[in-house]
Amino acid sequence: MxxxxxxxxxxxxxxxxxxxxxxxxxxxxxxxxxxxxxxxxxxxxxxxxxxxxxxRISHQGPLLADTGQHTGRAAAxxxxxxxxxxxxxxxxxxxxxxxxxxxxxxxxxxxxxxxxxxxxxxxxxxxxxxxxxxxxxxxxxxxxxxxxxxxxxxxxxxxxxxxxxxxxxxxxxxxxxxxxxxxxxxxxxxxxxxxxxxxxxxxxxxxxxxxxxxxxxxxxxxxxxxxxGVLSMHCSANVGKDGTSALFFGLSGTGKTTLSADPTRGLIGDDEHGWSDNGVFNIEDGCYAKVIGLNAQAEPQIHACTRRFGTILENVVYDPASRRIDLDSDARTENTRASYPLDFIENAVLSKMGPHPKHIVLLTCDASGVMPPLARLSPEQALYHFISGYTSKLAGTEAGLGREPEITFSPCFGGPFMVHHPAVYAELLRRKMLRHGATCWLVNTGWTGGPYGVGKRISIKHTRALLNAALEGKLDGAACYRDPVFGFDVPKHCPDVPDGVMYPAESWPDRAQYEARYRSLAARFIENFKKFEAEVAPEVAAAGPRVG
Missing domain, CATH: 3.40.449.10 (Phosphoenolpyruvate Carboxykinase, domain 1)
Structure with a gap:
């Protein structure tokens, strides 16, 4: 009916x-x-x-909804x-x-x-x-x-x-x-x-x-x-036991929801926030997590939400007889989703508010397989990468995307939702970072050892270890090497992460192919940023990669 x-x-x-x-x-x-x-x-x-x-109602109570022809946003x-x-x-x-x-x-x-x-x-x-x-x-x-x-x-x-x-x-x-x-x-x-x-x-x-x-x-x-005067942000946010909060910027599929749902930290929110003079606040009261391939061991809190009354599962495949769901199936779409209240997450911050962040994490899913798993950015580099918003769109998040990841630059890591010019949001970010002394990190949750189809996805275990070390101050003063193309600092060592992970070039079978792919990506950055140069400070425009 x-x-x-x-x-x-x-x-x-x-x-x-x-x-x-x-x-x-x-x-x-x-x-x-x-x-x-x-x-x-x-x-x-x-x-x-x-x-x-x-x-329909699935096993243990979530609603199973089919969204019809549109299984992602109709951005056009x-x-x-x-x-x-x-x-x-x-x-x-x-x-x-x-x-x-x-x-x-x-x-x-x-x-x-x-x-x-x-x-x-x-x-x-x-x-x-x-x-x-x-x-x-x-x-x-x-x-x-x-x-x-x-x-x-x-x-x-x-x-x-x-x-x-x-x-x-x-x-x-x-x-x-x-x-x-x-x-x-x-x-x-x-x-x-x-x-x-x-x-x-x-x-x-x-x-x-x-x-x-x-x-x-x-x-x-x-x-x-x-x-x-409030910075609106396409990011997740959480707070540590020491009372310091962190922001995670990134497009769909880069790990905002997964990485912010850390059982050792309080979850302020998984996707949309504001940063005012009062601190950080969630714009929402719920989570909208991508659940394709969701693993109970790697992401236990989100996985548990897929089996609770009140959760809404979009386009998730299920057995009509047993009503048990199959989170690994992409028969309908890779953009399967779960909507659930924030308080379904055990460590959710019920006020949905937190202090001014001390750490800003820019998440990119690099399908080229050349970016390091973690790098520390200067304030100028932070603004350059924030405005660039580099990632790879994954299948299903928008109408028209195929199965192969598509390299894209989405300003402020949320271009489709930004109304003002990206320079407006970047200037607000600059003021707040400098005023509150925030450190910015670039984290690659994409591929290593080769591009998509050749290399493998960076282990979520390693990504979590890198983030924990950064947020807990274990990388403060750590020995770093200067990336020869992008100029940011990459830690040489990190607790619980093999040293080889920190050197993506060494994981490629052919070093020359790695160099060529890295410089090609850098050239894409440079070309993309030309459209913003007139609106940003010269030192920000100069903080990008060099291929000469």
Missing amino acids: PNNLLNLKTPAEDQAAVLKADYGLAQLGLSNLRKVYWNLPTEALYEEVIFRGEA DKAIVREGTSEAKVWWGPYNRPMAPDTFDALFARLQGYLQGRDLFVQDCYGGADPDYRLPVRIVTELAWHSAFARNMFIKPASTEEYKRFVPEFTILAIPGFQATPSIDQTPGPTTIALNFDQKLCLIGNTAYAGEIKKSVFTVMNHLLPLQ
């Missing part, structure tokens, strides 16, 4: 308005709806999901409305394509028509754990399981009274049954993710991939927070 068009009474219908906000959907121009289900708890949403046939279908209040602040280009205001208005009018007679689910929540910077966000969804996803991922009001007086400052409409008509709506295709900062509204159509909801809220925060 795609929606309740037969007007059947549903399991939670009698409770649908118990947590209804006084500020309703009529202010959005949504009318003639069959029923609006307001802020249902997870248990009630499970009943609605099963009643509507939207998902995202647009921002070009209007007077934000036009001068947006970094227009491939990540932020312009949409005319009248095009958006016409699209929204058709969406309003589509919704008449249908059921909708609402979750009123917040983006941002710091009360000084949180954003009231209303997530309106066509699917009950999307409402459960929003409930997992964002911060919930604390009382019935808070729900009643909730007034959103931004609204996300996620309606996968609605298709844009390119000839009418001037969109690239039937799928649309359209943000309007003036109307404080985002429209998501023709995709059930729940990550679009999450990343639309993040995009909004990436616009608003820097205007308040």
Whole structure:
């Protein structure tokens, strides 16, 4: 039953308005709806999901959802409305394509028509754990399981009274049954993710991939927070027993979630954060972990979440008879996902806030197999690599990616979600690093001994040992060698890591091939950075690799 068009009474219908906000959907121009289900708890949403046939229940209780044709973000279908209040602040280009205001208005009018007679689910929540910077966000969804996803991922009001007086400052409409008509709506295709900062509204159509909801809220925060002097970051964050916190920047597949979920450290969050004068805060209240090949021994905390009531598993293969899941199967996609509340992680920091970080880790998944497993960066090198955002996109995280990793440069390690020019975020990072004395590390979680298909993936055991040594101060003052191409310092030794791991050139069967591949990668860095040179300080532009 795609929606309740037969007007059947549903399991939670009698409770649908118990947590209804006084500020309703009529202010959005949504009318003639069959029923609006307001802020249902997870248990009630499970009943609605099963009643509507939207998902299945797997072994030990997680929901199993199939996102249909879209198993990753539809990056090419995202647009921002070009209007007077934000036009001068947006970094227009491939990540932020312009949409005319009248095009958006016409699209929204058709969406309003589509919704008449249908059921909708609402979750009123917040983006941002710091009360000084949180954003009231209303997530309106066509699917009950999307409402459960929003409930997992964002911060919930604390009382019935808070729900009643909730007034959103931004609204996300996620309606996968609605298709844009390119000839009418001037969109690239039937799928649309359209943000309007003036109307404080985002429209998501023709995709059930729940990550679009999450990343639309993040995009909004990436616009608003820097205007308040807060650095918004595509990173995970944790805090050690000594009270010092660390940030882990990286695109999907580089290890942000895995490496931050360290049982010896408190988890502030796994993906999106702000850095204000108060310290670091999580933008979310949940985790959205990639679970392909998840191993109970290597990643026990995340693995345990795949067997808990309340978790939502996206596109995970399962046995329909036993309902047991197969995390190793990529039959649907390599971008299999688990959404679960942050407090499912045993060592989660319940405040979702932490002190100013002392360590900044830039994660790259180097498919070329030439980058060292860990290097210490100067402040200028840190900004150069932050703006560059080098990694290899792994299969499935975006529509159109094949099985081979694709070398890419994603500014600020999150280009698709950045609204301002990368130099804006880099300047905020520079000020905060210098003010709070943070050390920056570059960590390669990709290949060694050769490129993808020849070498092997760097051991997560070694990566964890390197990170632990860096975060615990064991590499302070350690003997280093200067990388001849990139100029950063690479420790010669690290506890619990074989010395040979620190010298990637020695793991290649042919040294000449290694040198050629390394210089080719460096040339890609140099060419990519040319587009940013005019906006950054000369010393930052000079902090890149040299191939002469």
